[in-house]
Amino acid sequence: MAGSYPSVDVDFSQAWNLTPVSAADWLIVAPVVISMIGGAVCLMARKNTDAQPKLGLIFLVLLVLASGGLLLRVLDKGVITMVMGSWLPPFGIAFTVDALGATLCLIASVVALCAGIHGAATVDNTGRRYGFYPFLLLLMTGVCGAFLTGDIFNLYVWFEVLLISSYGLLVLGNERPQLDGAVKYGILNLIGTNLFLIGTGLIYGVFGTLNMADIAIKISEMDAPASGTLATIAALYLLAFAMKAAAFPVNFWLPASYHTPNIVISAVFAGLLTKVGVYALLRIFVLIMPASREYMADLISVVAIGTMIVGALGALAQSEVRRLLGYLVICGIGSMLAGLAIGSTVAISGAIFYAVHSIIVMTALYMAAGVIYQMAGSYDLRKLGGLYGASPAFAAIFLILAFAVSGLPPFSGFWPKVMLVEAAINDSRVWLAVAILLSGFLTTIAMGRTWIYAFWRGGPEGTEDGKSVALSPKTLPIPAASWVPVCMLTALVIYFGLQPEGIMHLSAYGSIGLIDPQGYVNSVFGGAQ
Structure with missing residues (x-):
């Protein structure tokens, strides 16, 4: 490029990258x-x-x-x-x-x-x-x-x-x-x-x-x-x-x-x-x-607490699975904002880890809700029941995802919540730590209620337990393309819970790169x- 202008004495290296980009x-x-x-x-x-x-x-x-x-x-x-x-x-x-x-x-x-x-x-x-x-x-x-x-x-x-x-x-x-x-x-x-x-x-x-x-x-x-x-x-x-x-x-x-x-x-x-x-x-x-x-840390803390509590309470109030999961998405955003409010290396690492966890588990839960619809023909908890009898394996997968989104061990949601609670306490933001734990408790209740209604009880609301199973024979058997991605994502939830070191390392690396931008x-x- 410099050779195109031989009569002009310009140092093009100050404006152009003259080094070829490696493959x-x-x-x-x-x-x-x-x-x-x-x-x-x-x-x-x-x-x-x-x-x-x-x-x-x-x-x-x-x-x-x-x-x-x-x-x-x-x-x-x-x-x-x-x-x-x-x-x-x-x-x-x-x-x-x-x-x-x-x-x-x-x-x-x-x-x-x-x-x-x-x-x-x-x-x-x-x-x-x-x-x-x-x-x-x-x-x-x-x-x-x-x-x-x-x-x-x-x-x-x-x-x-x-x-x-x-x-x-x-x-x-x-x-x-x-x-x-x-x-x-x-x-x-x-x-x-x-x-x-x-x-x-x-x-x-x-x-x-x-x-x-x-x-x-x-x-x-x-x-x-x-x-x-x-x-x-x-x-x-x-x-x-x-x-x-x-x-x-x-x-x-x-x-x-x-x-x-x-x-x-x-x-x-x-x-x-x-x-x-x-x-x-x-x-x-x-x-x-x-x-x-x-x-703005105090303001972000208030926003984080409000997001967690509103999300968890909203999930408790829902009888439609998709709406319930929408509020759980909101609740998880509050946990990530808590890491931003604290701002320490551990807190930002926890927020990044939680983001990775939430991307996986929320996608899996929505897809699992789709499988529920294929099996029972409804997203309404009042019309669901008996799915454990229809597929114990799927009931176990949904329970794992429920534990993970609630932040319970030994699954992927546990570790970032531990990191965030520890960071909040070390930063003297006790109310933030309380909100993280309370939102996890309320989420556990909401997801436990969902699992009991859809899987554990014998039939839909208004039927004698064990006498009527809410299945839709038109959609059975469930195509493998519906099962495979749910199983793939659930496997990641289990792996990141049992072997969290890799994601912790990446999260810490990402956190340090943000806090020290050199x-x-x-x-x-x-x-x-």
Whole structure:
């Protein structure tokens, strides 16, 4: 490039990356590229409904492999960066991947693969023709892009990609409840998106850059990093991402919309969408604006407690399984926000571990609810019963998932709650620790009630126990594509509970990378800062 302008004495190394990118570093953008191409291919073949699952699963397997390779690359080399068009930051758009982003990208890809398998059995030809697999892959484009970008405006762009895709999935089927849920979902997310965009415009006006590492440097050099305009920006971001994460008191849209679409779509939403909001909160308030996080810690604590308690009480009040699970999604968000409020290494590690756990267990629970519907023809607890007699193995799987989401040992939800309670007590936030334990207790009651009604009692409400079993013979036997992903995710729940060291290590690695951003900054600017 420098040879094109021999008469001009310019040091292009100050603006362009003149070093060729190594082949392994293309893994940085591979998840986004694979899911984007996969969505386009499935869209072109949308009329071939028999080929849709095969094409979708091929690209989802490639996505898992690319995300796994990316995580291994990060663990080997540390934080890695690729800039678009060879323009060096802060001029060029950067993809910067640390342990947190790579871990969540891999877990999200695994969940998407399970959704693709489950969809092969539960999404009919009409749903395939109107875009289930293209929308799923394009949703993963936005999710992976959000986890991997190093530019705050492009975080907004990837949010828009995943939201547009989620709208398409939400209305798939064109039924009245779906359209009603989509309106509520769309309005609240539109408000959150506008707040996000306003905050981003303000931060560009103050610093003249949208590169996350560059902003972090400039904020750290300010005399009063928690005052004035930055406090306004922090408040806008907190409200915007709290809406997207379904945190109290702006969480009412989630239980009003997540029960309306096909159950596999609800499973993907419950596993992924709110966690992207939590990820953005961690990235903004721990990596970029740590002083603002410290200043707002008490407010975030109140939001976390409210989110946990409202979620747990809401679950107790439900007799419809999908609505109950929607409130459990909200309850889990509160536990993650508790880690953000405390802000210590252990607390952030606990929040990351809990996010991984919640992605897996909530997706599995929604898919398990789908199996319940296939067996009994209803999501209403009053119309369920006798499922233990129909399938003791499935009853055991659902009980494991119930224990895990409640935070009971020896499953995956136990360890992050222990970490969060310990961090809260060490930070003298006793009420936060009490809320974590109380929400777990209430969740245990809600899930125990669900298991007893659906599995243990002999028949639906109003029948003599043991005389009537609520089964739907039209749907039996259950297709293997419905069972396999539930079993896969349950196996991960058990494994992470019995062998938590690996996820603890990744969570700690991600936490340290947020709290001490020097490695992140060095990756972006080549150690010049």
